[in-house]
Amino acid sequence: MANRCYFIPPHVLDHIAKVQAQQSAEPSPTQRSAVVSAQFRRGRRTAGALPLALPLTEQRLTAEPGTVPTGLTVPKPGTSGRLIHDDQNQWTFDVQFIRGEGDPAVPAQNANDAYDHLGAVRSYYKAKLGRDSIDNAGLNLVANVNFGVDFDNAFWDDTGLRMVFGNGSGTVFTDLTASIDVCAHELTHGVTQFSANLNYTDDQSGALNESFSDMIGSAIDAYAGGKDAGTHNWLIGDEIMAPDLFGEALRSMAEPGTAFDNPMMGRDPQPRDMSGYTEPADPHIMSGIPNRWFYLICTDIGIDAATTIMYQTLQNLWPNAKFADAAAVAVAQARILARNNLVPRQAPQSVRGAARQQGFW
Amino acid sequence: MRVTLQTSGGFTGRRLHASLDTDDPAHLRALAQLPAQQLSGGQPPADQLAERPGSAQPRYRLTVHHPDGDQVSELTESTVPPALRPLLAQLLRNAHP
Ligand SMILES: [Zn+2]
Numbered sequence: 001m002a003n004r005c006y007f008i009p010p011h012v013l014d015h016i017a018k019v020q021a022q023q024s025a026e027p028s029p030t031q032r033s034a035v036v037s038a039q040f041r042r043g044r045r046t047a048g049a050l051p052l053a054l055p056l057t058e059q060r061l062t063a064e065p066g067t068v069p070t071g072l073t074v075p076k077p078g079t080s081g082r083l084i085h086d087d088q089n090q091w092t093f094d095v096q097f098i099r100g101e102g103d104p105a106v107p108a109q110n111a112n113d114a115y116d117h118l119g120a121v122r123s124y125y126k127a128k129l130g131r132d133s134i135d136n137a138g139l140n141l142v143a144n145v146n147f148g149v150d151f152d153n154a155f156w157d158d159t160g161l162r163m164v165f166g167n168g169s170g171t172v173f174t175d176l177t178a179s180i181d182v183c184a185h186e187l188t189h190g191v192t193q194f195s196a197n198l199n200y201t202d203d204q205s206g207a208l209n210e211s212f213s214d215m216i217g218s219a220i221d222a223y224a225g226g227k228d229a230g231t232h233n234w235l236i237g238d239e240i241m242a243p244d245l246f247g248e249a250l251r252s253m254a255e256p257g258t259a260f261d262n263p264m265m266g267r268d269p270q271p272r273d274m275s276g277y278t279e280p281a282d283p284h285i286m287s288g289i290p291n292r293w294f295y296l297i298c299t300d301i302g303i304d305a306a307t308t309i310m311y312q313t314l315q316n317l318w319p320n321a322k323f324a325d326a327a328a329v330a331v332a333q334a335r336i337l338a339r340n341n342l343v344p345r346q347a348p349q350s351v352r353g354a355a356r357q358q359g360f361w
Numbered sequence: 362m363r364v365t366l367q368t369s370g371g372f373t374g375r376r377l378h379a380s381l382d383t384d385d386p387a388h389l390r391a392l393a394q395l396p397a398q399q400l401s402g403g404q405p406p407a408d409q410l411a412e413r414p415g416s417a418q419p420r421y422r423l424t425v426h427h428p429d430g431d432q433v434s435e436l437t438e439s440t441v442p443p444a445l446r447p448l449l450a451q452l453l454r455n456a457h458p
Pocket of ligand 1: 185189210213371372417
C-alpha cells in the first residue's frame with residue numbers, strides 16, 4: 001500500500017460519491033471519478049501479473065474483425081451494432097466473424113440465438129431503462145460462440161469487452177446461447193463495469209456485482225417470456241440444463257438454496273438471507289441474499305418498477321459498496337422515481353421492507 | 362507431481378475440484394511458467410484477497426504441491442496460457458463439486 005499515491009484518496013472519492021448518491025438520480029462527476037479511479041487502481045494492481053488492460057479506446061478497436069468475409073456488415077463503432085464470431089471450438093477469441101448487424105441468419109442456431117438475444121437485451125435496455133448499450137454510448141455488442149471444447153460456461157470478458165459462450169458439455173449444460181437470461185446476465189456485467197464498477201471480490205461488493213446481473217437478467221427473461229412477478233419462475237439457468245438435469249437450475253431468486261441438489265452439481269449453497277452470511281465467500285453464493293431482496297420488491301410493486309429502481313441504484317453505487325449501501329441508494333432512487341410517478345408511491349417502503357426481511361436494513 | 366484445481370466464476374459460478382498426478386513434461390513445463398502468487402497451503406491472506414483483480418470471468422485456482430510448499434496460481438479464462446490447456450482440460454474432465 002505504501003508505494004501508491006492518488007490525486008484524491010480513493011476513500012474520499014468514495015465518501016463523496018456516497019453522499020451524492022442519496023441526492024441525485026444521475027451519477028455525479030465525483031461518482032464517475034470514483035469509478036475511473038477504481039478502474040485505474042485495478043489496472044495498476046494487475047500490472048506485471050497479468051496482461052495490462054488496454055485503454056477503452058483501443059479496446060473498442062480490438063472488437064473490429066481482422067478479416068471480413070464478403071457480404072457481412074461491420075457496424076460502425078458506437079452504433080450499438082452486433083458482431084457475432086465463431087471461435088470454431090478453439091480457446092481463442094474472434095476466430096471467424098460470421099454475422100454483423102442486419103445480416104441475414106446463418107446456418108448455426110447458436111450464432112442466431114446469440115444475435116437475437118443480444119438484440120432483445122439491447123432493446124430492453126434502450127426502451128425500458130433509456131440506456132444506449134453497455135457503456136451508454138453505443139458500444140458495439142460482440143459475442144463469441146463455440147468457444148473452446150465442451151466449455152460449460154459463459155462470461156463477460158472485461159478486458160476485451162465481449163461476451164463469450166461455450167457449447168456446454170452436454171452432461172451438465174447445453175449450449176449457453178440457448179437462453180436469454182445468460183446473455184442478459186453477461187451483458188449486465190458490462191453495464192456494471194461502466195457504472196458502479198463493483199469490485200468482484202469475495203465480499204458484499206462481489207455479491208452485489210453478481211446479483212445485479214441476476215436481477216436485470218431475470219427481469220429481461222421475464223419480459224421476453226411475457227411473465228409478471230407472479231408467473232415468472234425466478235430461476236437462473238433453468239433453460240440450459242442438460243436433459244439428465246431437466247428441472248434443475250443454477251440459482252433461485254425466490255428461494256435461494258433450492259435451485260439444485262443432485263450428484264452432478266452437489267447442493268445449492270446459497271443462503272436465503274443474512275442469517276446465513278459468511279465472508280469471504282464466492283460472489284455466486286452470497287448473491288442470493290440481494291437476489292431475494294429484488295424478488296420481494298418485484299412481488300410488491302412489479303418487475304418493471306423494481307428493475308428501474310435497481311438500474312438507477314447501479315448507476316449510483318460505488319466499487320466497494322455493501323448490501324446496506326445498495327439498500328440506502330435504492331430507497332433514495334425509489335423516492336426520486338416515485339416523486340416523478342415512474343414507480344408506485346409505496347416503492348421506498350417496499351425497498352426498505354424487503355431489505356429488512358433479508359436482514360440488511 | 363500433484364496438481365489440484367478449483368474453479369469458480371463465469372455465468373455458472375460452479376465451484377469444482379479436481380486433482381491429478383502428472384509427470385508429463387509438457388504439463389510440468391506449462392506449470393513452471395505460471396506466475397506463482399503464493400507458496401504455502403490454505404487460503405490467500407486477507408490483504409492478497411483484497412488485491413485480486415475484479416473480474417466475473419471463469420477463474421482457475423491451480424495448486425502445485427511441491428515438497429517444500431504449495432505454489433498457487435490464479436488465472437482468469439482469458440489469461441490461460443495455451444500451453445496449459447491440455448492439463449486444464451484433463452483436470453476439468455475429472456472435476457466434481
Ligand atoms: Zn455473473
